[in-house]
Amino acid sequence: MSYALELKDLRKNFGKTEIIRGANLAVNAGERVAIIGPNGAGKSTLFNLISGRFGPSSGEILLNGQNIEHKTPFEINRMGLSRSFQITNIFPKLSVFENLRCAVLWSLGYKYTFLKFLSGLKDANDLTEKYMEMIRLDKKRDLLAMNLTYAEQRALEIGITIAGGSNVILLDEPTSGMSKSETSRFINLIKEVTVGKTLLTVEHDMGVVFGLADKIAVVVYGEVIAFDTPEAVRSNVKVQEAYLGSHVADAQVGGH
Amino acid sequence: MSTYKFKPYNVGRWVIWSMFAIVLICAPLVFTSNLSGTILAQMGIAIIACLSYNILLGQGGMLSFGHAVYTGLGSFVAIHALNTISAGQLNIPVSLIPLVGGFAGIGFAVLLGYVTTKKAGTPFAMITLGVAELVFAMSLMFSEFFGGEAGISGNRVAGQAFWGITFGPQTQVYYLIAIYTFICVAIMYAFTQTPLGRILNAVRDNPERVEFIGYNTQRVRYFAFIIAGFFAGISGGLGALNFEIVTAEVVGAGRSGGYLLFTFLGGATFFFGPIIGGILMVLAFVLLSELTKAWLLYLGLLFLFMVMYAPGGIASLIMMNLRVASFGKLKQIWVSYLGLFVTSFIALIGAGAMIEMVYHLQLNATLGDTLKFMGATLNVKSVDSWFGSTFVMLTGLGLFEVLRRQFLIEWSDIQIEIEKEIKRRETA
Secondary structure, X not given: OOOOEEEEEEEEEEOOEEEEEEEEEEEOOOOEEEEEOOOXXXXXXXXXXXXXXXXXXXXEEEEOOEEOOOOOHHHHHHOOEEEOOOOOOOOOXXXXXXXXXXXXXXXXXXXXXOOOOHHHOHHHHHHHHHHHHHOOXXXXXXXXXXXXXHHHHHHHHHHHHHHOOOOEEEEEOOOOOOOHHHHHHHHHHHHHHOOOOEEEEEOOOHHHHHHHOOEEEEEEOOEEEEEEOHHHHHOOHHHHHHHHHHHHHHHHHHHO | OOOOOOOOOHHHHHHHHHHHHHHHHHHHHHOOOHHHHHHHHXXXXXXXXXXXXXXXXXXHOOOOOOOHHHHHHHHHHHHHHHHHHHOOOOOOOHHHHHHXXXXXXXXXXXHHHHHHOOOOHHHHHHHHHHHHHXXXXXXXXXXXXXXXXXXXXXXXXXXXXXXXXXXOOHHHHHHHHHHHHHHHHHHHHHHOOOHHHHHHHHHHHOHHHHHOOOOOHHHHHHHHHHHHHHHHHHHHHHHHHHHOEEOHHHHOHHHHHHHHHHHHHHOOOOOOHHHHHHHHHHHHHHHHHHHOOOHHHHHHHHHHHHHXXXXXXXXXXXXXXXXXXXXXXXXXXXXXXHHHHHHHHHHHHHXXXXXXXXXXXXXXXXXXXXXXXXXXEEEOOOHHHHHHHHHHHHHHHHHHHHHHHHXXXXXXXXXXXXXXXHHHHHHO
């Protein structure tokens, strides 16, 4: 049986600097994985490699057993992987409805057609309405995305990501910039919309991590140093040294 | 605001399209002179050209500096097709010549657009500029196809007359153009309501994100470019029929610049903006150029003014005021509008007097020192004339600026009131 997503000795150089240094990861279908790690560890780069934004220098990425490391973002998306962005990345001059409808069109097979009217695509419109209710933006249907509040834009960002029906979802810091109360509501939303899907999320907020994830992957200096259940990761010595240990070290330096 | 809709209700849509058809049918019955006949025909052609350009600019965010390549090459292929019909070697009705131009447009867009649409943004603009220069240079090299300096002329009374329609009289050509205009406008509007049309808007807004929802942005741009090329070619083909002569000027940079300028002036963010732009283009090229030698200068000033104060073009001005009117608040600001209009007119008179005097000095110095301007006699060598016109201009500008600031305050107050009104209605 193949994994939903598998990284094999993945490496990425920017010039002479090696950012991802032999990352290995194997995610089973349906698992929720939180990727944590200190700033600059390469979490976002890892997402960019998986989603095809950058090509890796070497190594393999397998999506449902198929190699995707040399494919373009849209090819990877068509194979069933979708991602969101840390900095809100939506279509500002389109309405909420149009934003979501654009995201469902390819998955329903409409491709580049200009011989059908959008208003006649009942399946696409129904599906769009469904997602709009899911992310609680049905009351903002015809508002331009640029006029939404920040939290609403983040919800739309998630909506666009899941609307294509992909089975593997990558969320890059979905709650960044949100208040505490917004964050907890948002985690419930994410749980709800990703039922039955494989979820990978980059997160800094430990509350979010433990609330959301079945498994935690710890990335330090471009390597996955631990990948296990939250409890196991918490007690992992390597993690404590590399990740939590740095805080201890900092505190000690500050104390002297 | 920037979704391309006339009205959400189909009734409104029927009314608007019927009115459009009636205007097209009745225009030559109202404006009966020879001059207005050719102007109306050219307006139809310009409307198609500007709308096709707006598929790139307004809907796809592609700033093309070479759209005349596709209208112009469409014209050339059309006129050659017309001459082949005249020679009896081709048996298609003259009324289909514009379609020949359209298919030529598709052909060249498939060929040249493949390179052009590989990039977006600034590189795209640069490549269109390069392609335009390339084609213009070729037009001087291959005189068999482009006819050299004299161009290629043809005769639209060719082949067999269909129901007695020979296309000899201008009226018959006008109605042919009107039919093409109506159908092309309708199809181009329909295009904005299709999946490709909407994804094109998404590519305009955020090309990177489009790649992550399964679409190849390069291909979206390419397909849109080909469609724009088709309608550009139709417009070119109609031009060939209308003028019966095609010169290298039609693929030139000036023509391309005209499409850009007037599409922008009309308003690229609304579907109907370029229709206004096309009408203005013909009025400027035919009437304004008759009125004054300095017409390009005035046009430049107008363009500058619009880019700075109304970047959404005339269409957005109309829509903004319709919104204000629909909340019954237009009566609060119409006095300001009147003031703005009068003061800007005063400033324009002063500036115009000076511009005309400069042109007179440079071009018509042999005709003496005096010229007529709006009923007044100006002397280009006299201090009084210069002082007077400077004074008028500065007075106009000063008053305009004062009123403009006042107007901005009133305008933002009204917008706040409207927002409140909307909130109130939502909760009610």
